[in-house]
Amino acid sequence: MSRTTSELACTSLWRTRTENLSFEQHISLSYDRCRSIVNAFKLTKDDILNLSEKYWAFQTDPIHAIDAGVLTLLNIHYNLCTGTLATYASDRPDIAALVEKLLRFEISGQYCLTEIGHGLDVINMETTAVMLSNGDFLLDTPVPEAAKYMPPTSPCGIPVVAVVFARLIVNGEDRGIRPFVVHLSDGYNMNRNIICKVLPPRGGSRPFKHTLTYFKQVRLPPTALLGTPEREKDARAAFFKNIFRVISGTLCMGASALSGMRVSCYIAGRYSLRRKVTDSFTGRPRAIINFSTQYIPVLTSIAQTLVMQAYTETARLSFVEAKGDISRQHLIASIFKATIYQFALSIPLVLGDRCGAQGLSAVNQLSVIHADLRGGAIAEGDILVTSIRFAVEIILGRIQPPPATDPTSVLYKHEQASINGLRWFLKSSTSHRDPEFEHHSLPQCQALMVAIGVRLAYESAMAANIDQRVLDLFIASVMKLDPAWYSESAGISRGDQHRMEVDCAMALLPQLESLLAKLDVQEYIMAPIVSDQSWNAFVNSLQTLGYAEQEEPWVSSHL
Structure with a gap:
């Protein structure tokens, strides 16, 4: 159990149902929840810079499954903004003081890197910062496509500061992309010549106030520049060094998915134990978890999690x-x-379907968790694009995946076959930039990264002494990602693969209660479908029209 937030999750601040709140009310609630998380964890700059165990506990805490908007706000605030500024704090007392205010959430931290016209190719951004003769800078959005895209830069009740990336122009010379500290608002009004346009909400996910941000000849002091204005020897390397927190953000976005997986599994598992249908053979109520179409996806999801x-x-x-x-x-x-x-995006979707109409309802969390995870998959490094970059590097032999602890394992053999298969396309092409190679290899790059990752994940689980039955079901589920290879090259027929999955799930079914306990998320469940008590309390809270002359009967779980 996450003792840091288990009690916090039971407070009215976090138990408040948000489905009937207005957009602005929900945003305000999310900021209040942010403050509670900040006070609960009390992270330091060293925690953030070094990805300490405490910082990792914050990233993986299941409380974020209640309101993913809070984690998004704090990931920008902590990882991107505070993390960037903290690297300069030792040499800049003014920055050190600002970092302390950010750590106390006296100021909201934002990070303005990508533009509406430059996302994955942000190295080609158009925002400029022209150095004046007195050392000041003029920060400008020269064209509409250069508007900073997505970060919630609008006033939020406390001052807002941002790390803003722009092209440094000195005496007409482009000296590359540099980070600047820019104060955006006092918490109530945008600062002079800074314009913010609030975007409509994303569909299905927790409300979040994404914006477009424009700078119109904003005058900045010399201290706004993080670093020096001197010309870099390698502008590209300097750029990636300056945006390093995006790379740590890639890791953090992955870690944040774990909360949604844990909560989704618990909700679907509890509902499947509670929900009953009438058995056509015995005429008696039968929990739906006893059907293979239910226990296989539920137990598979738990094993993957x-x-x-x-x-x-x-x-x-x-x-x-x-x-x-x-x-x-x-x-x-x-x-x-x-x-x-690969698993996080499928789990709430698959389990939501197994909860029928209840899985569609936002109050039962599954559909919202899936929508939130879609945003996480894109944030801090679109998965497909980063997969293409590194898969090609691996195929070319420029980098090597982490070594295997067991080179005889079937997962490692599949990984190597995936690499060699793409290398075959490379050998038949003139270079890795050959259109023919691109046509055949790029669609397979993400699958290659996952093939490496599932092997690493299995090795991690082995080292953690996870129940072998859980590991066996995980392997059975992984085979479904590439059943043809396991049949053709590993000698495991389609029928054997199916039998393996069923046998592994059946072996785990008697352990379902203990597996749900291992998920450690009971305090973070808002979905009313997990018990009769929570369902009836939810029904009693609904707006009621009309009346009956006698009291409504208790709602039974098998109706």
Whole structure:
């Protein structure tokens, strides 16, 4: 159990149902919840810079499944803004003081990197910061396409500061993209010549006030520049060094998916135990968990979640150990994120379907968790694009995946076959930029990253001494990602693959209660379908029209 927030999750601040709140009311509530998380964890700049265990506990805390908007706000605030500024704090007392205010959430931190016209190719951004003769800068959005896209920069009740990236222009010379500290608002009004346009909400996810941000010849003091105005020897390398917190964000976005997986599994498992139908053979009520169409997806999802939980910690340690090697850290983060989202995106969707009409309702969390996870998959490094980048590097032999602890395992053999298969396309092409190679290889790059990741995840779970029955079901589920290879090359026929899945699930079914307990999320469940008590309380809270002369009967779980 997460003792940091288990009591907090039971307070009225977090138990408040948001389905009937207005957009503005929900945004205000999310900021109040942010303050409660900040006070609960009391993170330091060293926690953020070093990805400490405490910082990882914050990232993976299941309370975020209640309101993912809070995690999004705090990931921008902590990881991107505070994390960037903290790297300069030792040499800049003014920045150190600002970091302390951010850590106390006296100021909201934002991060303005991508533009409406430049997302994945943000290295081609058009925002400029022209250095004046007195050392000041003029920050400008020269064209509409250069508007900073997505960060919630609008006034929120406390002052807002942002790390803004712009092209530094000195005496007419473009000296590359640099970070600047820019105060955006006093909490109630935007500062002079800064314009914010609030975007409509994303569909299905928790409300979040995404914006477009424009700078109209905003005058900044010399201290706004983070670093020096001197020309960089390698502008591209300097750029990636300056946006390093996006790379740590890739890892964090992967870790944040774990909460949604844990909560989704618990909701579907509890509902499947509670929901009953009349058995056509016996005429007696039968819990739907006893049907293979229910227990296989529920137990498979739990197995995937427990394995990913072990991998989450291993990925953090590997990332920290690779400190100083940005490329290696980015590889580790990208493999991890691609892998965990392979399962995270499917779990609430599959389990939501197994909850029938109840799975569609926002109050039961599953559909909202899925929508929130879709945003996480794109944030801090679109999975497909980062997969293409590193898969091609692996195919070319420029980088190597983390070594296998057991080179004889079927997962490692599948990984190697995936790499060799793409190398075959490379050999038949003139280069990795050949259109023919692109046509055949790019669609397979994400699958390659996942193939590497599931092997690493399995090794992590083995090292964590996870129940072998859980591991067996995980492997059975992974085979479904590429059943043809396991049949053709590993000698496991389609029928055997199916039998393996069913047998593994049946072996775990008697352990369902203990597996649900291992998820450790009971205090974070808002879905009323998990018990008769919570369902009846939810029904009694609904707006009621009309009346009956006698009291309504207790709502039974099998109706």
